[in-house]
Amino acid sequence: MSGILIAGTIIVNFALLFYTIGIVSEQRSHRVTRRALLFLTVGVIFDVVATGFMIVGSSRGPFTAHGVLGFSSLAAMLLETSFAWRHHRRSGDALVPRWLHNYSRLAYTWWVVAYITGAILVMSKRAAGAG
Numbered sequence: 001m002s003g004i005l006i007a008g009t010i011i012v013n014f015a016l017l018f019y020t021i022g023i024v025s026e027q028r029s030h031r032v033t034r035r036a037l038l039f040l041t042v043g044v045i046f047d048v049v050a051t052g053f054m055i056v057g058s059s060r061g062p063f064t065a066h067g068v069l070g071f072s073s074l075a076a077m078l079l080e081t082s083f084a085w086r087h088h089r090r091s092g093d094a095l096v097p098r099w100l101h102n103y104s105r106l107a108y109t110w111w112v113v114a115y116i117t118g119a120i121l122v123m124s125k126r127a128a129g130a131g
């Protein structure tokens with residue numbers, strides 16, 4: 001794997017960490033605290049940077065199964081973070097509506113599926129002796 005791909009795979013782990021802290025906080029408390037917002041927002045930044053690095057480092061271009069899954073999961077988390085900001089701005093630490101609570105879980109699950117396909121990709125490249 002090229003240096004830029006390795007950097008992308010390292011950065012995406014920070015996205016996982018930050019998203020996980022933000023989403024677990026929301027799922028447990030049913031509230032979007034300032035702390036949760038901070039973690040989600042920094043998570044999105046890491047995600048965008050990691051995706052950019054992967055596209056630049058990719059040997060296959062952006063339109064692969066992993067690439068399309070990656071884009072859609074990034075879009076889902078971007079939307080989730082903007083909903084979280086909107087809720088926090090309008091209602092502060094008030095309980096989140098049920099749809100937002102459920103959407104958070106769905107978007108995060110989808111993102112983790114994309115993440116797992118990335119991990120499988122690397123393992124299969126290693127097994128094939130290409131990485």
Ligand code: HEM
Nearest residue numbers: 009054055058059060061062064066067070114115118119
């Ligand atoms: C949800 C998080 C992720 C997003 C948004 C994402 C996004 C992308 C995109 C758009 C590409 C370019 C298309 C392609 O080559 O398939 C790509 C490539 C790649 N990604 Fe990810 N990815 C994610 C997670 C991961 C993880 C966790 C790993 C490894 C542990 C990984 C490893 C790779 C590799 C090795 C490539 C290059 C594949 C090649 O050149 O054949 N990705 N990623």
